[in-house]
Amino acid sequence: MPGQALPPPCTFLNVGQAYTGTQNVSSSQKDEAWKVNVRLQGCDIQHGYLCGSMEALNVPSAETPVVTFWEGEIVDNKNYTFFTGQWDATTETDVKHWSKFPSFLPLKEEVQKDGGRSLDLANYPYIFMQRWKEKFFVNVGTDCGLTIAGFYYVCFTRSNGIVNGYYYDPNSSPFQKLELKATNEGRSGHSFATYQFQ
Numbered sequence: 001m002p003g004q005a006l007p008p009p010c011t012f013l014n015v016g017q018a019y020t021g022t023q024n025v026s027s028s029q030k031d032e033a034w035k036v037n038v039r040l041q042g043c044d045i046q047h048g049y050l051c052g053s054m055e056a057l058n059v060p061s062a063e064t065p066v067v068t069f070w071e072g073e074i075v076d077n078k079n080y081t082f083f084t085g086q087w088d089a090t091t092e093t094d095v096k097h098w099s100k101f102p103s104f105l106p107l108k109e110e111v112q113k114d115g116g117r118s119l120d121l122a123n124y125p126y127i128f129m130q131r132w133k134e135k136f137f138v139n140v141g142t143d144c145g146l147t148i149a150g151f152y153y154v155c156f157t158r159s160n161g162i163v164n165g166y167y168y169d170p171n172s173s174p175f176q177k178l179e180l181k182a183t184n185e186g187r188s189g190h191s192f193a194t195y196q197f198q
Contacts, residue, residue, distance in 0.1 A: 018182070
């Protein structure tokens with residue numbers, strides 16, 4: 001069936017791959033960016049699933065870096081489409097967030113017409129991952145001053161491992177931007193703690 005081909009393997013989407021960058025959490029009152037590290041803990045392209053840890057380093061309300069565990073869905077027309085269908089996200093919310101990515105715009109009309117699907121994602125130079133959804137705090141309690149009620153819309157560039165995302169939570173500042181780059185961690189000596197989940 002057309003549109004069911006899975007994305008080809010990508011060297012930047014492997015278990016253990018680390019990314020580093022920032023999340024802009026600016027609001028009308030203040031301009032603020034947190035340093036963020038992400039590590040992939042699991043990646044199953046066949047089922048459109050991935051998971052990992054996210055570490056926010058300079059969170060003003062927390063005494064230590066805040067680490068969360070998240071799960072994500074790869075938009076592949078087989079397992080998941082561009083439409084979320086949960087967590088208070090309407091199709092309008094989805095289209096508005098996806099449209100922030102220039103790489104989505106050529107697909108927009110087709111996605112809106114075809115119920116969240118686009119035919120040619122297998123060979124597209126970007127992988128869209130939605131619902132990087134933080135599931136729980138790893139090293140702090142829920143009273144750390146942060147919420148994990150929302151989720152991220154993510155666009156991943158296959159050629160260089162750059163990750164761009166937008167956080168969606170109706171009760172948080174809109175369009176908080178996540179910008180990450182794949183690191184050569186392990187080869188360059190740069191590292192951050194690895195966490196084991198029970």
